[in-house]
Amino acid sequence: MPDEPPKGRPVPPIELRSDVLDLPTRTRKPRDSGLTVVVDAGLGVRATADLLETAHTYIDIVKLGWGTALITSGLKRKIQVYRLADIPVYVDGILLEIAMLQDRLDSFLKYIEDHGITVVEISARSVDIERARKLELIKRLTEKFRVVSVVGFLGSQTMLTIDEWTSRIQEELAAGAWKVIVSGGERGTSGPYKSNREVRIGVVEGITQVIPPPHIIFEAPHRKQQAWLVRRLGANVNLANVPHDGVVTVESFRLGLSTDTLPHFHKNKR
Amino acid sequence: MPDEPPKGRPVPPIELRSDVLDLPTRTRKPRDSGLTVVVDAGLGVRATADLLETAHTYIDIVKLGWGTALITSGLKRKIQVYRLADIPVYVDGILLEIAMLQDRLDSFLKYIEDHGITVVEISARSVDIERARKLELIKRLTEKFRVVSVVGFLGSQTMLTIDEWTSRIQEELAAGAWKVIVSGGERGTSGPYKSNREVRIGVVEGITQVIPPPHIIFEAPHRKQQAWLVRRLGANVNLANVPHDGVVTVESFRLGLSTDTLPHFHKNKR
Amino acid sequence: MPDEPPKGRPVPPIELRSDVLDLPTRTRKPRDSGLTVVVDAGLGVRATADLLETAHTYIDIVKLGWGTALITSGLKRKIQVYRLADIPVYVDGILLEIAMLQDRLDSFLKYIEDHGITVVEISARSVDIERARKLELIKRLTEKFRVVSVVGFLGSQTMLTIDEWTSRIQEELAAGAWKVIVSGGERGTSGPYKSNREVRIGVVEGITQVIPPPHIIFEAPHRKQQAWLVRRLGANVNLANVPHDGVVTVESFRLGLSTDTLPHFHKNKR
Numbered sequence: 001m002p003d004e005p006p007k008g009r010p011v012p013p014i015e016l017r018s019d020v021l022d023l024p025t026r027t028r029k030p031r032d033s034g035l036t037v038v039v040d041a042g043l044g045v046r047a048t049a050d051l052l053e054t055a056h057t058y059i060d061i062v063k064l065g066w067g068t069a070l071i072t073s074g075l076k077r078k079i080q081v082y083r084l085a086d087i088p089v090y091v092d093g094i095l096l097e098i099a100m101l102q103d104r105l106d107s108f109l110k111y112i113e114d115h116g117i118t119v120v121e122i123s124a125r126s127v128d129i130e131r132a133r134k135l136e137l138i139k140r141l142t143e144k145f146r147v148v149s150v151v152g153f154l155g156s157q158t159m160l161t162i163d164e165w166t167s168r169i170q171e172e173l174a175a176g177a178w179k180v181i182v183s184g185g186e187r188g189t190s191g192p193y194k195s196n197r198e199v200r201i202g203v204v205e206g207i208t209q210v211i212p213p214p215h216i217i218f219e220a221p222h223r224k225q226q227a228w229l230v231r232r233l234g235a236n237v238n239l240a241n242v243p244h245d246g247v248v249t250v251e252s253f254r255l256g257l258s259t260d261t262l263p264h265f266h267k268n269k270r
Numbered sequence: 271m272p273d274e275p276p277k278g279r280p281v282p283p284i285e286l287r288s289d290v291l292d293l294p295t296r297t298r299k300p301r302d303s304g305l306t307v308v309v310d311a312g313l314g315v316r317a318t319a320d321l322l323e324t325a326h327t328y329i330d331i332v333k334l335g336w337g338t339a340l341i342t343s344g345l346k347r348k349i350q351v352y353r354l355a356d357i358p359v360y361v362d363g364i365l366l367e368i369a370m371l372q373d374r375l376d377s378f379l380k381y382i383e384d385h386g387i388t389v390v391e392i393s394a395r396s397v398d399i400e401r402a403r404k405l406e407l408i409k410r411l412t413e414k415f416r417v418v419s420v421v422g423f424l425g426s427q428t429m430l431t432i433d434e435w436t437s438r439i440q441e442e443l444a445a446g447a448w449k450v451i452v453s454g455g456e457r458g459t460s461g462p463y464k465s466n467r468e469v470r471i472g473v474v475e476g477i478t479q480v481i482p483p484p485h486i487i488f489e490a491p492h493r494k495q496q497a498w499l500v501r502r503l504g505a506n507v508n509l510a511n512v513p514h515d516g517v518v519t520v521e522s523f524r525l526g527l528s529t530d531t532l533p534h535f536h537k538n539k540r
Numbered sequence: 541m542p543d544e545p546p547k548g549r550p551v552p553p554i555e556l557r558s559d560v561l562d563l564p565t566r567t568r569k570p571r572d573s574g575l576t577v578v579v580d581a582g583l584g585v586r587a588t589a590d591l592l593e594t595a596h597t598y599i600d601i602v603k604l605g606w607g608t609a610l611i612t613s614g615l616k617r618k619i620q621v622y623r624l625a626d627i628p629v630y631v632d633g634i635l636l637e638i639a640m641l642q643d644r645l646d647s648f649l650k651y652i653e654d655h656g657i658t659v660v661e662i663s664a665r666s667v668d669i670e671r672a673r674k675l676e677l678i679k680r681l682t683e684k685f686r687v688v689s690v691v692g693f694l695g696s697q698t699m700l701t702i703d704e705w706t707s708r709i710q711e712e713l714a715a716g717a718w719k720v721i722v723s724g725g726e727r728g729t730s731g732p733y734k735s736n737r738e739v740r741i742g743v744v745e746g747i748t749q750v751i752p753p754p755h756i757i758f759e760a761p762h763r764k765q766q767a768w769l770v771r772r773l774g775a776n777v778n779l780a781n782v783p784h785d786g787v788v789t790v791e792s793f794r795l796g797l798s799t800d801t802l803p804h805f806h807k808n809k810r
Binding site: 020050051053247249251255258262 | 582583584585586587606607608610611612613614634635638639642643644647648651655664665667694726
């Protein structure tokens with residue numbers, strides 16, 4: 001196969017070119033807000049290296065999308081490439097959901113520990129998991145892992161009310177979750193988004209009026225959703241489910257370097 | 271240009287992690303069913319190596335999409351990379367169709383033999399080729415090549431009836447085709463799919479009631495089409511026109527590791 | 541990180557395989573018409589090398605998409621890789637627009653000169669810039685750079701009339717622009733395209749009846765737009781905003797090696 005395995009060489013630093021243009025202020029890594037959580041849907045090691053050399057400064061965490069962690073080869077090698085850039089990796093909560101369904105939680109936890117994974121996503125997107133059981137799992141796993149929990153589920157299930165959104169988020173933060181993800185789905189068609197991917201403004205505003213935005217991460221796979229959230233919640237909104245080839249686009253939204261957000265950050269007659 | 275040409279190093283094996291979760295049974299390579307035929311739309315050699323190292327176990331054949339084989343550079347080098355992973359390559363039938371139109375079949379066949387290509391796709395998707403001439407071509411080329419023939423055509427032509435689908439498939443299998451592809455088009459908007467990409471359930475059921483699924487390969491470029499076919503025909507349905515960046519997604523559908531197929535493979539209260 | 545930095549090795553030549561099939565005549569590099577201007581939205585150096593080794597013959601100029609030039613790392617290294625293939629690079633006009641807005645034109649020009657960039661895109665897509673000021677800027681920058689100017693703007697602004705299109709294009713050519721780009725936007729939903737991406741036939745015909753097509757470049761990010769323009773204006777129409785993974789597709793359109801344009805170039809009963 002072409003080229004060499006990853007060497008110990010760390011990624012080079014990336015400097016924001018504010019010497020060229022005035023740009024909005026961005027938080028710096030390790031970030032507590034302004035997070036970009038990227039989905040790796042089975043990248044090869046060369047594409048991963050390309051991504052990191054180009055944009056590692058803008059990637060805070062990587063999620064190995066849905067079942068890809070169990071399917072793709074060279075996972076330890078890829079996690080090593082991410083580690084060289086100080087980027088933690090976690091596997092999509094669906095694997096933990098299936099493990100719960102199959103009563104194989106222990107083999108799942110052993111698997112991620114074997115891979116040196118230190119962040120766990122606890123979700124009930126596709127599998128029914130009682131609230132009490134989920135909260136207890138968050139409490140338990142926070143002892144060993146940094147826990148990112150997910151509120152909301154996929155597909156056409158009944159919508160949560162604003163009260164359900166906020167009370168569940170508060171419960172999971174209280175149980176020890178580092179951040180709570182507002183699930184919009186892999187395709188951005190559930191939770192705070194309509195089936196046509198438009199933002200349900202009332203859901204986003206209802207949640208953020210009660211929960212300070214730094215505590216939550218909005219799944220926003222689509223550029224219009226990303227741009228809307230940056231305009232509404234600022235350059236340092238937390239975003240997840242950002243596709244690997246959307247990282248630079250999201251950063252350009254945060255910096256007002258795209259038409260979608262330019263008028264928001266730079267005074268403009270138009 | 272960065273990095274080195276492909277070395278003789280074969281791709282490493284990929285082990286399904288059924289030690290972690292219970293997964294549906296998949297056929298193993300070389301497969302007669304459960305085939306995934308991937309479209310290479312002009313990948314570079316590094317991206318090809320990334321794809322193979324990550325997922326070669328899930329790729330049975332590669333089609334060089336539409337005219338790309340004639341346009342892109344480094345074709346022999348890329349075919350060598352696929353050969354290292356024991357993956358046969360063929361060129362999209364449109365080139366053979368144009369060769370028939372131009373009466374240049376011999377120069378086309380010389381071209382693919384020069385590239386060590388052993389599989390031929392015989393289609394009449396874009397060019398009118400009489401049935402008798404197509405069947406005679408299948409018979410003739412089976413002597414030198416493994417023939418994959420295609421029933422159906424692109425665009426807004428009149429639909430085939432179920433009887434036409436099944437009789438044509440049977441004729442082409444009888445003429446010596448290894449498998450017959452049910453054409454859904456590069457964008458999944460013809461044959462068994464509506465222009466909005468929804469599955470024409472009657473077409474799929476009508477064909478599979480007469481022809482055993484292992485004999486046919488469904489072109490299914492879109493994830494919803496892939497997931498529907500896996501739910502309807504099982505983990506080991508034959509799928510073609512899978513984009514290179516959809517290979518891992520398709521495998522996750524086959525294994526119930528995505529919300530789209532999880533309830534089908536894993537008992538679930540929801 | 542995997543593999544090595546780019547070496548001095550030039551890209552290998554790519555030969556059109558007209559020995560295999562009869563193909564339409566294409567202009568050769570350096571082209572004055574038949575241009576394909578590709579958008580690089582933050583490619584890593586390996587993906588860039590893959591693209592060039594595979595298809596450099598079909599890439600005339602590369603635009604570093606919207607703000608990516610200011611955000612991504614390794615820019616000089618990437619520009620060097622393009623230079624090895626004799627492909628000039630320019631940065632999306634939005635950065636010059638913001639520089640004008642911030643009265644930082646000098647620091648912007650210093651930045652691109654530091655990077656050895658010799659082509660400048662002068663646009664008013666997202667920022668209001670008076671016609672007189674834009675024309676004066678074109679005049680001034682033609683002394684140092686090859687100027688590509690852009691007529692049209694993004695989003696839902698009022699449409700230009702045919703007279704406005706043609707008079708502005710003529711003014712900018714008279715001011716010294718090498719080519720004038722007809723802006724269709726990054727998503728192909730403005731200028732000569734409707735919000736559903738369909739071509740506004742009247743706009744394209746109205747412009748090309750007055751301005752010879754070799755003087756203009758049509759932004760055409762979507763395959764249906766690309767195929768329509770090739771059918772309407774021929775194999776050697778100038779196209780811009782072609783995504784990096786669409787270069788081979790566009791060339792297959794130009795050569796009639798895709799169903800979308802095959803009947804136009806190859807006599808066909810269907």
